[in-house]
Amino acid sequence: MAKLIxxxxxxxxxxxxxxxxxxIQASFNNTIVTVTDIRGQVVFWSSAGACxxxxxxxxxxxxxxxxxxxxxxxxIDQGMKQAEVMISGPGxxxxxxxxxxxxxxxxLNFVRDVTPMPHNGCRPPKKRRV
Amino acid sequence: MAHPRRVKMVQQQIHRELAxxxxxxxxxxxxxxxxxxxxxxxxxxxxxxxxxxEISNDLQVAxxxxxxxxxxxEQEVALEGLKSKAKYVRMGLGKRMSLRMTPDxxxxxxxxxxxxxxxxxxxxxxxxxxxxxxxxxxxxxxxxTPVDDDYSDLDLDFEEKDDSPITPxxxxxxxxxxxxxxxxxxxxxxxxxxxxxxxxxxxxxxFNDDENIIYIK
Numbered sequence: 001m002a003k004l005i006x007x008x009x010x011x012x013x014x015x016x017x018x019x020x021x022x023x024i025q026a027s028f029n030n031t032i033v034t035v036t037d038i039r040g041q042v043v044f045w046s047s048a049g050a051c052x053x054x055x056x057x058x059x060x061x062x063x064x065x066x067x068x069x070x071x072x073x074x075x076i077d078q079g080m081k082q083a084e085v086m087i088s089g090p091g092x093x094x095x096x097x098x099x100x101x102x103x104x105x106x107x108l109n110f111v112r113d114v115t116p117m118p119h120n121g122c123r124p125p126k127k128r129r130v
Numbered sequence: 131m132a133h134p135r136r137v138k139m140v141q142q143q144i145h146r147e148l149a150x151x152x153x154x155x156x157x158x159x160x161x162x163x164x165x166x167x168x169x170x171x172x173x174x175x176x177x178x179x180x181x182x183x184e185i186s187n188d189l190q191v192a193x194x195x196x197x198x199x200x201x202x203x204e205q206e207v208a209l210e211g212l213k214s215k216a217k218y219v220r221m222g223l224g225k226r227m228s229l230r231m232t233p234d235x236x237x238x239x240x241x242x243x244x245x246x247x248x249x250x251x252x253x254x255x256x257x258x259x260x261x262x263x264x265x266x267x268x269x270x271x272x273x274x275t276p277v278d279d280d281y282s283d284l285d286l287d288f289e290e291k292d293d294s295p296i297t298p299x300x301x302x303x304x305x306x307x308x309x310x311x312x313x314x315x316x317x318x319x320x321x322x323x324x325x326x327x328x329x330x331x332x333x334x335x336x337f338n339d340d341e342n343i344i345y346i347k
Contacts, residue, residue, distance in 0.1 A: 028146060061181060061243060087177075090149035095179040095197045099247040103254065113177070115153050128146075130139045130227070 016079045017043065022071070024087045024097045031064035031093030033071040035080075043078065046070040048093070064093025068100035075106060084109045088116070132189055140229070144192055145183045147226050148219070148235075152178060157218060161211030176200025176208050181240045185233060192233040195240035205239075212237045 020043065023034040032047040048063035051070055057063055075083070083106050087094050102108065132140075151158055159166045162178050182195040196212060198205040212219075216235050224232035 028149075090146070090153050092179065092181055094177065095181070095199055095243055096247075098177070098199060099243065103247060103251050111177070117154060127226070127228075128143060130136070130143045130229075 018080060019082045019084075020075070020078075020080045021084045021086060022075075022101060024068070024085065024094065026064065026087065026089045026091030026093040026097065028059060028091050030058045031067055031091060031097060033064075033067050033097060035071050035075055044071060044074045046074075059092060061092045061096040064091075065096040065100045067093075068097040069104075072101060072104040072106070076104065080106060082107045082109055085111045086114045087111065088114050090115075132187065134187075137185060137187060137189065140189055141183050141185045141192075143227060144185065144194075144223065144233070145180060147223055148183070148194060149180050151219065151222055151226075152180065155222065158212075158215055161215045162208045164207065164211070176204035178208050178212065181243065189229070190231065190233055192235050194235060194237050196237055197240040197243045209237065209239055 017037050019038055021036050021038060021040070023032075023036065025032045025034070030048050032045065034045040035043045037043060046067045048058040048060075048067045051063065051066045053060075053063040053066075083101070085098060085101060085108055087098065098111065152162070153159075156166075163176060165175065177199040179197045179199070180194055181197045184193040184195070185191070196209070198208050200208070216237065220232055220235050223235065
């Protein structure tokens with residue numbers, strides 16, 4: 001007898017993902033690196049704040065590098081060989097995080113910039129006065 | 131002479147405005163990455179990031195350190211594009227910020243990140259080589275092979291759970307003289323290379339099947 005079991009939600013635990021997507025969100029104050037599979041389901045995330053940096057040190061490129069290295073360690077454990085990188089946001093962490101990913105030996109398929117760009121939509125916050 | 135705190139604030143604000151301009155301004159983006167004019171802006175070949183801004187005490191000259199990512203040629207193209215748009219950038223900065231006199235913007239290539247990355251790469255390599263020597267592994271390093279487009283890990287299909295009693299799969303009869311014994315073959319190869327044979331992959335392969343031969347004309 002064949003029973004149909006929907007396996008999408010029941011799968012838990014360690015999966016081996018050969019291909020994945022790395023999202024780097026580099027804002028002015030922090031850098032968040034999220035690793036997902038191709039569908040977009042998050043596998044692991046790491047950020048500059050999660051690596052122990054606080055305050056002004058979170059916004060440095062070195063903190064972004066540490067966050068990226070943290071994420072890559074998990075990637076290699078999961079067996080990921082190919083990855084696509086999606087970078088979003090201005091911020092000093094963009095470059096260093098990308099270089100850290102390059103250094104790790106994972107093959108990069110694409111490097112894309114997915115900063116959200118409005119076609120003149122919502123009103124932006126007011127100008128900062130200096 | 132401006133107050134040092136004010137200088138710092140202006141410096142930070144210039145950093146933010148310039149980073150924003152690099153991202154959103156179409157003229158600048160076309161200057162840095164010429165392919166974006168053709169519509170290929172999402173798939174980056176090179177990227178410019180502002181790492182630091184140094185401004186003089188009287189707020190007249192701003193040195194912007196730009197870190198470029200990409201090939202040699204693309205880095206040159208991006209830097210040339212930025213330098214040619216220095217006046218446009220200054221005008222844009224003046225529009226966005228209300229300063230008495232907008233500082234003169236000069237772009238400088240920032241090599242420190244690249245150099246640091248290279249040093250780290252070399253250090254990693256040295257560490258790996260040392261680890262391999264210590265573990266006594268003298269086999270040549272295997273290159274990373276690209277993975278096929280295999281979406282089997284997506285779990286998109288419903289999987290059938292078979293409750294029927296297990297019947298052994300009919301195996302093709304292979305004469306013993308042709309194929310070597312699996313255990314000895316495995317051992318002979320395993321001594322040379324560090325490979326773990328995965329039985330599930332190789333169970334169904336039949337090397338004596340002539341239909342699998344592809345003739346290249």
